[in-house]
Amino acid sequence: MFLKVESHKIRNFNNLFKQLRISCAREHSTNSDIPTVTTEFAPRKLLFESKYLKPRQVWLESLDTIDERKLGILELHPTVFGANPRIDIIHQNVRWQTLYRYVSFAHTKLRFEVRGGGKKPWPQKGLGRARHGSIRSPLFKGGGVVHGPRSPTPHFFMLPFYTRLHGLTSTLSVKFAQDDLHIVDSLELPSDEPQYITELVKSRLWGPSVLFVDCSDIMPRNITAATDSIKHFNLMPYYGLNVYSMLKHDTLVLTRAALDIIEEKILNNFHRHDPSFLKKFKVNQV
Amino acid sequence: MSGSKEKALNLLRYLPRISLTNIRDNPGAKMARKRGRAQHGGDKHGDGNKGSGQRQNFMRLGYETGNNPFYLRFPKEPYYKGHHLKRQYPPLSLLELQKLVDLNRIDPTKPVDLVAIINSGMYKMSVDQHHFGVNLTDEGFEIFEAKINLEVQWASEPVIAAIEKAGGVVTTAYYDPHSLQAIVNTKKFFERGIPIPRRMMPPADAIEFYSSAANRGYLADPEEISKERFALAQKYGYLLKRIEDDPDYEMLIQRKDPRQIFFGLNPGWIVNLKDKVILKPTDEELLEYYAS
Amino acid sequence: MIRNIFSLTRSIPYLVQSKPWAPLNAKNLVSVTLQRSFSLIQTPTVSLLKNSIANPATETIRTVTKYSIKKGKRKSVKAVRGRFYRLAWGGWIRRLAGCHKKMWKKRGPRRRRLRQHVLCNATQSRLLDSMVGSYWRRRKYYVDDPYEPYHVREEFQYTAMKPKPYFPPEQ
Numbered sequence: 001m002f003l004k005v006e007s008h009k010i011r012n013f014n015n016l017f018k019q020l021r022i023s024c025a026r027e028h029s030t031n032s033d034i035p036t037v038t039t040e041f042a043p044r045k046l047l048f049e050s051k052y053l054k055p056r057q058v059w060l061e062s063l064d065t066i067d068e069r070k071l072g073i074l075e076l077h078p079t080v081f082g083a084n085p086r087i088d089i090i091h092q093n094v095r096w097q098t099l100y101r102y103v104s105f106a107h108t109k110l111r112f113e114v115r116g117g118g119k120k121p122w123p124q125k126g127l128g129r130a131r132h133g134s135i136r137s138p139l140f141k142g143g144g145v146v147h148g149p150r151s152p153t154p155h156f157f158m159l160p161f162y163t164r165l166h167g168l169t170s171t172l173s174v175k176f177a178q179d180d181l182h183i184v185d186s187l188e189l190p191s192d193e194p195q196y197i198t199e200l201v202k203s204r205l206w207g208p209s210v211l212f213v214d215c216s217d218i219m220p221r222n223i224t225a226a227t228d229s230i231k232h233f234n235l236m237p238y239y240g241l242n243v244y245s246m247l248k249h250d251t252l253v254l255t256r257a258a259l260d261i262i263e264e265k266i267l268n269n270f271h272r273h274d275p276s277f278l279k280k281f282k283v284n285q286v
Numbered sequence: 287m288s289g290s291k292e293k294a295l296n297l298l299r300y301l302p303r304i305s306l307t308n309i310r311d312n313p314g315a316k317m318a319r320k321r322g323r324a325q326h327g328g329d330k331h332g333d334g335n336k337g338s339g340q341r342q343n344f345m346r347l348g349y350e351t352g353n354n355p356f357y358l359r360f361p362k363e364p365y366y367k368g369h370h371l372k373r374q375y376p377p378l379s380l381l382e383l384q385k386l387v388d389l390n391r392i393d394p395t396k397p398v399d400l401v402a403i404i405n406s407g408m409y410k411m412s413v414d415q416h417h418f419g420v421n422l423t424d425e426g427f428e429i430f431e432a433k434i435n436l437e438v439q440w441a442s443e444p445v446i447a448a449i450e451k452a453g454g455v456v457t458t459a460y461y462d463p464h465s466l467q468a469i470v471n472t473k474k475f476f477e478r479g480i481p482i483p484r485r486m487m488p489p490a491d492a493i494e495f496y497s498s499a500a501n502r503g504y505l506a507d508p509e510e511i512s513k514e515r516f517a518l519a520q521k522y523g524y525l526l527k528r529i530e531d532d533p534d535y536e537m538l539i540q541r542k543d544p545r546q547i548f549f550g551l552n553p554g555w556i557v558n559l560k561d562k563v564i565l566k567p568t569d570e571e572l573l574e575y576y577a578s
Numbered sequence: 579m580i581r582n583i584f585s586l587t588r589s590i591p592y593l594v595q596s597k598p599w600a601p602l603n604a605k606n607l608v609s610v611t612l613q614r615s616f617s618l619i620q621t622p623t624v625s626l627l628k629n630s631i632a633n634p635a636t637e638t639i640r641t642v643t644k645y646s647i648k649k650g651k652r653k654s655v656k657a658v659r660g661r662f663y664r665l666a667w668g669g670w671i672r673r674l675a676g677c678h679k680k681m682w683k684k685r686g687p688r689r690r691r692l693r694q695h696v697l698c699n700a701t702q703s704r705l706l707d708s709m710v711g712s713y714w715r716r717r718k719y720y721v722d723d724p725y726e727p728y729h730v731r732e733e734f735q736y737t738a739m740k741p742k743p744y745f746p747p748e749q
Contacts, residue, residue: 031545060346082289082291082295084290084291084294085294085295085298085304087304087309087310088310088311088312088315089312090304091309091311092311094309173295174298174304175296177295177296177299178298178299178301178303178304179299180303207303243308247303247304247305247306247309249308250303250305273391273407274407275407
């Protein structure tokens with residue numbers, strides 16, 4: 001598809017970039033016009049550039065049409081998208097995510113909780129039987145359990161900060177390495193039919209399940225309406241990005257603005273020099 | 287290092303998609319908990335037979351079943367006499383200070399005091415452990431070449447010589463524990479909402495140290511200090527340039543008042559971080575008190 | 579009961595800036611004397627008879643309190659504190675037994691040997707560590723400390739703190 005570039009709509013590269021950022025703060029427009037995108041786009045400026053690591057490159061795509069349309073090449077920071085794919089760290093993160101909120105309601109009764117067993121069953125001496133004090137002792141059938149589960153048992157724990165951070169970078173690197181990461185200019189769709197988005201995903205051979213990540217929690221109307229009924233297409237703001245969701249969904253689609261924020265936050269956390277934030281996590285002092 | 291990373295990422299392109307079902311921990315990461323049962327670890331579970339050990343009725347630590355125990359055999363010695371009164375100065379070497387300046391953790395274009403050193407994040411002290419500030423040690427004496435206006439709490443002669451040889455200036459100043467609490471966690475102190483206190487004078491055993499020019503004390507006569515600077519240059523054999531001719535003269539001459547804790551903030555002021563406002567006292571009595 | 583109160587005023591002169599917050603200058607300085615009053619109170623003499631009766635408050639306690647009544651903290655055994663000194667690397671030193679006794683019959687070399695402070699062995703050090711609280715096991719940074727050179731053992735690789743300089747192989 002060929003876009004006619006109207007001269008009065010050609011803007012400065014910086015303004016275009018700023019427009020993309022500001023649009024996330026405002027409510028998205030309800031009309032479903034195909035946004036006019038210039039054939040040229042602003043290249044990304046990487047924070048904390050490394051002299052020794054090469055930046056990764058990814059296509060900038062669009063959701064305007066069902067067929068793939070590449071708008072250009074963007075650079076990704078190697079620390080975030082070219083990190084060591086630590087499977088064990090990913091596993092630890094997934095385990096943490098599932099376990100920290102888990103409360104076990106399994107319960108067994110102790111010997112004093114089991115009904116009965118207050119009386120000495122038979123005299124101490126004379127019967128030739130073993131000596132016992134109560135029929136509900138753990139030795140007896142039907143007696144109390146000594147070290148059994150006691151409900152409710154929380155399994156809350158906090159994974160160390162940098163393990164969680166490396167979990168995110170490992171997963172993003174894995175997604176990028178396995179061609180499951182796509183960068184999109186924005187989540188504006190031309191139509192709000194679920195048909196449109198399913199055909200789009202199918203034609204581009206994106207995985208059965210797709211996670212769309214944007215920079216704000218208020219998403220464009222069309223995509224919200226389209227994905228509402230489809231359970232395997234999910235929308236997420238940037239702050240909801242987590243290892244479990246990224247692995248659960250086959251494909252990860254980030255908007256350019258979301259990519260900027262995610263990279264900025266991850267890199268800032270890697271380059272912090274004050275360890276005051278590493279104090280022991282206390283639930284009542286969040 | 288990067289070779290293995292690249293290899294791993296390239297491998298992933300040909301391996302199945304990583305999902306929740308094909309991830310695991312590194313082998314050996316988790317050790318299976320062994321229950322003590324039967325011959326190994328079981329039976330008496332490491333307690334032995336009868337006696338105080340198995341019956342968990344142990345003798346007190348150090349007891350030697352009646353004879354004169356080890357810890358009572360020797361004469362007393364006043365090793366720890368006055369330990370609770372002695373001041374401690376966690377050390378910071380000249381080498382470490384040079385590193386901080388080189389790695390931009392300390393800005394040498396401004397006066398460097400205890401606040402700046404703590405803010406660099408590489409020096410820790412805790413007031414409740416009787417720590418009173420920085421003791422600048424002479425490790426790195428040969429390689430020190432940063433020109434800074436430094437304020438520490440304790441410095442020996444070779445250290446002072448090293449700093450002055452590099453063209454800098456050093457002062458030793460005393461901070462009392464209340465001032466130190468304000469310095470060590472400034473944000474927490476400002477959130478308390480109390481006025482910045484006056485720095486107290488050094489105690490009797492320290493006042494001599496901080497009044498002598500040889501130690502570059504903050505209470506010493508500046509004329510004496512310049513004499514000592516000259517004498518030290520002669521002793522250690524380096525050329526002492528006139529400080530007035532130095533382009534950073536204005537910065538090097540900055541000193542705190544003996545009652546001042548922070549540069550740019552006077553005692554009696556209240557810093558409101560939330561509204562980003564400084565409240566200053568207007569009452570005459572208060573002004574007189576804080577200026578004394 | 580006799581109480582004698584003696585007061586002494588000691589004046590400590592020092593220099594203070596007349597204009598605070600201004601650059602330190604000889605012109606700005608003003609001599610101020612700090613007045614301090616010290617008072618001495620003589621305690622009355624107590625009859626010696628009182629101390630002969632065993633007082634529960636003065637009985638020696640040799641046990642290690644693992645959880646104190648009021649704060650739930652571990653307490654030290656005072657006997658250990660009075661006789662031993664802990665070095666930062668975990669070693670403990672002590673005086674030799676009899677270093678003050680019957681010196682008149684001990685000749686020079688023997689007296690010299692008794693004057694030495696001696697290290698305790700590993701088992702003893704471990705025992706002493708468990709008999710004192712965490713405050714005593716923490717590193718102390720005194721200035722002009724006579725024991726300063728003994729708090730560090732650089733010659734042993736196990737206790738060395740500073741990294742060794744690396745010299746690349748000559749080729």
